[in-house]
Amino acid sequence: MLFNIEVAIHFIVILLGLFFIYNLNKTDKRNNLSNDYLSIFVIANIILIFRGLRWTINPHFSGHRLFHFLDASIFFYGVYLFAYIKQLTTKTRFHIPKIHFLPVALFIAFNLVIACLSLEVYWSRIDSFLVVYVINEGISLVLCFTYLILSFAHFRKYIFDEKKQLSYVQNTSKYIYAFLWSILLFLLIWAVSYVGDRIMQIGLDKSIYIALGIALLSSVCVIAYYKLRFPELFQLEELKSTQRLSKSQVGELKSKIDALMSNQKTYLEPRLNLMEFSQKLDTSPHDISWFLNNILNKSFYDFINAYRIKEFIKKLEQGQHHTHTLLTLSIEAGFNSKSTFNKAFKEQTQQTPREYIKKKAL
Numbered sequence: 001m002l003f004n005i006e007v008a009i010h011f012i013v014i015l016l017g018l019f020f021i022y023n024l025n026k027t028d029k030r031n032n033l034s035n036d037y038l039s040i041f042v043i044a045n046i047i048l049i050f051r052g053l054r055w056t057i058n059p060h061f062s063g064h065r066l067f068h069f070l071d072a073s074i075f076f077y078g079v080y081l082f083a084y085i086k087q088l089t090t091k092t093r094f095h096i097p098k099i100h101f102l103p104v105a106l107f108i109a110f111n112l113v114i115a116c117l118s119l120e121v122y123w124s125r126i127d128s129f130l131v132v133y134v135i136n137e138g139i140s141l142v143l144c145f146t147y148l149i150l151s152f153a154h155f156r157k158y159i160f161d162e163k164k165q166l167s168y169v170q171n172t173s174k175y176i177y178a179f180l181w182s183i184l185l186f187l188l189i190w191a192v193s194y195v196g197d198r199i200m201q202i203g204l205d206k207s208i209y210i211a212l213g214i215a216l217l218s219s220v221c222v223i224a225y226y227k228l229r230f231p232e233l234f235q236l237e238e239l240k241s242t243q244r245l246s247k248s249q250v251g252e253l254k255s256k257i258d259a260l261m262s263n264q265k266t267y268l269e270p271r272l273n274l275m276e277f278s279q280k281l282d283t284s285p286h287d288i289s290w291f292l293n294n295i296l297n298k299s300f301y302d303f304i305n306a307y308r309i310k311e312f313i314k315k316l317e318q319g320q321h322h323t324h325t326l327l328t329l330s331i332e333a334g335f336n337s338k339s340t341f342n343k344a345f346k347e348q349t350q351q352t353p354r355e356y357i358k359k360k361a362l
Contacts, residue, residue, distance in 0.1 A: 016221065017046045033093055037084040044080060045219070047073035068111050068133060074140035075104035078147030081183060085151040085176065089158040103143065107136060134199075141194055144187055151180055175222070182219040244290040253291050256281050267307040270336035274300045305344040308334040312345070316357060326353050 021039050047070050079100045087094045114122065114129060122129070159173055245253065260266055260280060269276075277300070278285040292298050298306070311333040315321070320329055327338055330353075335341035345353055 034087040041080040044073045044077040078144040082147040179222045268334045
């Protein structure tokens, strides 16, 4: 029963992957290279499934050694994962350096030598060959983890740069994180199965391979669902340091922001975010981010919290802290938590609220 479930899950991944690749070519391809890398990555997933199913074939089948060529997909898996994340988060074209393909080239060359051997010689040395393939799988697993770490590191750097220039994290970032975490789940289960079966030879239960198939399925599902359901989310805003707005546009936007903050006191809304703020101004959130970061040299939340701190201090000067707690006053000023308020107040005044009250003798 477990074997049938395992096969069913693997075939679901294969069909889903093929369906996804077909639909990917029918979507808006504003980011062609990114889509190409993603397609190759999904193909690598599909080949990995075939690789997992190959043991259901009679191990004495004369063409069995040819199935080892499928193991080359392991090397493509990590390379194209990193290339996809790299290309997805930039508008410039990222071409994979050829050095990254050296491991797969060596592996294919080794298999070509094996394929040229007679069956008699092949089977007489099968134990030695299997040791090489076990070592190869270990190396490829390490490489996959390495590329995943590089993907996380690159994406975290992008998030950092994004916050500096856009003042908020784009929705796409959440989906890519989900994708990367699903890849991590797959690699961890793969590592467990590798150590258990290949190194310790303890003969893990078939359920581990079902879990491996489900983990692989989850990684394909995450990227496939969001790419098909929200294709626009994969077109990230380019981070620019050039002049985005003209002087007249800067002046106009500044007037609109000043009027909104003084007349409507939007900063008093505790759940205010950049998207809502831009809607109130009827302006692009990217224009607002650029204005705040490059003209005022502030992030969106630093800008909003500065107004909230002023509102809080105004309440102190009115003596409201004698009849209300500081937490109550901070919430009335627009903050939604004590920790956020204390951090913002300390950053702006270099004092805690109580130190400020004591110093001012309020």
